[in-house]
Amino acid sequence: MRLMLTGGGTGGHIYPGLTLLRYLEKMYGSIEVLYVGSERGLEQDIVKRTGIPFVSIPAAGLRRQLSLSGLKTAWTTVRGYWKAKKLVRQFRPDVVVGTGGYVTLPVVFAAAAYNVPSVVWEGNARPGLTNQLCARKAYGVAVCFEDTKKWFPKANKVVVTGNPRASEVLEVDEAQLAAARRQYRLSPGKKLIVCFAGSRGAETVNEVWAKTIPKFAEKPDWQLLYVTGDKHYEAVQCSLSDVPPNVTVIPFVHDMPAVLPQAAALVTRAGSSTLAEICSFGLASILIPSPYVTANHQEENARRLVDKGAALMIRESELTPESLWKALLTVLETNQGDALRRAAKQLATPNAVRDLGALVMEAWETRRPS
Template identity: 55%
Template sequence: MRILLTGGGTGGHIYPALSVWNYLHQDTNDASEVLYVGTERGLERDIVQRAGLPFMAIHAAGLRRELSLSALRTAFQTVRGYLEARRILKNFCPDVVLGTGGYVTLPVIFAAHGLGIPSVVWEGNAQPGLTNLLCARRATVMAVALPGSERAFKAARRVVLTGHPRASEIRLADDARRSAARQLYRLRPGRKVILVFCGSRGAQTVNQTVLQMAALKLPERPDVQLILVTGQASYSEMEQLAKRSDLPDNVQLVPFVDDMPALLPQVDVVVTRAGAGTVAEVASLGIPAVLIPSPYVTGNHQEPNAARLVKHGAATMLLEKDLTAPTLWNAVANYLSSSHWRQAHAAALELATPDAVDRLASVVLEAASKRS
C-alpha cells in the first residue's frame, strides 16, 4: 500500500499523521510506502525528516474570508499548491491520502479528489478549522476526534468518530523507559507530582505565574513535587528568575521532556494548554488537569477543547487573563485531595479513546481499498 500524508504548521497537525503511519508501518511489516507533503514554512519538514520519512514541499497559505490584496495572494498560493500537489500525486500514485489539518491539507485533498484518489481528513479539535470544513466535501471520509464534532461536517459524504491517535501513543512506554524517567526527574515515592508544560516553546506568562505559585505555596508542601517544563527558548530566563525566587528543592525546571510517554503516566496533576493532542493524552491516562487555553491560536479553538473536559468533571479551565498564583494554586490544590483526584481521574478515563490510532488506521485502510 502507498499512503500520502499531509498536514502542517504545528505539531498538532503533524504528529497525528505520524502516529497513524507508525501504526500502519508496524502492522503491515514494512510492506507500505509513504510520502509526506507539507510546506517549507511550518514545522513539518524538520519533524518528518527526523522521523525518517520522505518529504516534499508545496506552496500553501491561510485562507481569508475577506476580499483584499492579501486574499488574492493567498488564492494564488493555494492554486499553485494545488497544481504542485497534482504532480506529486500523479508521480507517487498513492492508494490513499490522509490529511490532518493545516493550510497544506486543502490543496492536497482537492488534488486527490480531482484525480479520484480516496482520502481521509481528520479533525482533532472541538471547533473545526476552515481548511478541514472545506476539505470535508471532497474527502472520502471525514474523521473526528471528539463527539459532537460530526455536526460541523454536514456536507461530508461520511463522518466517523475515531478519537485522537496521540491517546494511543501516550500509553506505549515500557517499564524500562518509565524507570529511566523516574531517575531523570528524581521522582520520589510518596510525593504527588505536578507537571507544567505548554508546548515546545513554553508560555512565558504561565511559567512566571507557576514560579510565583511555587515560591508562595510549595515550601509548606514537601509532599508535592513540581516539574516545570519551561520550553527551550525560556529556560535560561526562567532559571535566573527561579534562583532569585529562592525556590524549595521540590521544584525542578527543565527546558523540555524528551520522552513524555514515559513521564506523563507517573504524574498526578498537569497544568497545560488545551491543544487537541494534549487533551487527548491526559484524558487517556486519566490525569486531572488545569487547562489554560492559549489565547493566541486561530479561532480560539483551545477553549472548546478544554470545555469538554471541564463539563465532565475531568479538568479545571483558567483563562490566561485570569491567571494568578492564588487562582492557579487553588485549582491545582483541589486535585491534591484524594477524593477530588479520584473523581476527576474517573471522569477523564470515561472521555478517553485509547484505541484511537487503531480506529483511524482502519478508516484509512478501508478508504484505500476503494482505490479503483
C-alpha cells in the same frame, strides 16, 4: 500501500499522523510513505527525527475577509497546491491522510485532482476552515467528538474515532518510565506536577509560573517538571531568581508519554492530542485553553472534559499565581483530584487508531483494482 501523510504547524497535527502510520505498519506490513509538511511548522523537526521521508511545501492560513494579507496567503496556498500536485504525480499515493494545519488543504486538493482518495482527521471540537474545505474533497472525515459532525454537512462520510494518540500512549512500558525518571530526575515519593503549554509554549502562562515557582519551597513533597517550550526557555530562566530544588525547568520533552503516567497533576493547554492523553492515562488536569486559536476551539475542547467533571479550567484572562496555586491545592490535596482522574478515564477512546485505520483502509479499497 503508498501513503501520503500531511498535517503540521503544531504537535497536535503531527503526532496523530505518526501514530496512525505506526499502527498501519504493525497491522499491514511495509508501507511506503511520504510526509508533506509546511516550511515553518514543527514537523520540520518532529518528522525528520523519525527518518520518514519528508518534503515541505508553501502553506498559509486562508482568510475569510478580502485584504492584502488575505491575497498573500491565498497566493501561498496556490503555490503549495502546484507543488503538491507535482508530489502526487511523482509519488503516486494510494491514499492521502490529512491531520490538520494549513498544509493539509493544498495536499488534499491536489490528491482530489488526480482522483486519489483522502481521509481528513479533525481533532478539535470545532474545526477550522481548512478541514471544512478539505472535507468536501475527502472520502471520509474522522472526528473526536460526536457533536463535531455538524460542522461537516457536505462531507461524504463522517466517523467518530477519537484521537489516535489515545491508543498509542498506553503502550509505554516500565523501561521507558524508568528512563524518564532518570532523565528528568523524578522522585517517586513526591507528587509530580507536569506543566507544558503546548508544543510551542506560551508567554502568559510562563509569566504566571515564574511568580508561582518560589511557592514550591513550601511543598517539599511536591515536584514540578516545567516545560517552557523551546522559544521561551531562555526568557523563563532569566526570570527565575530562586528555583527550589523540587522544581526542574526544561525547554521540551520528546518522550511525554513516558512522563505523564507518573504525574499527580497536569497543567496544560487544551489541544486535542493532550486531552486524549489526559483521558487515556486518567490524569487530573488543570486546563488553560489558548485564546489565540481559531474560533476559540481550545476552550470548546476543554468544555468537553469540564462539563463531565474530568478537568478543571482556568481561562488565560483569569490566570494568576493565586488561581493557579488554588487549583493545584484542589487537585493534590482534596478528594476532587481522584474524582477528576476517574471521570477522565471514562472518556478515553482506546480504539481510536484502530477506527481511524479502518477508515483509511476503506478509502484505499476504493482505489484498488477489483
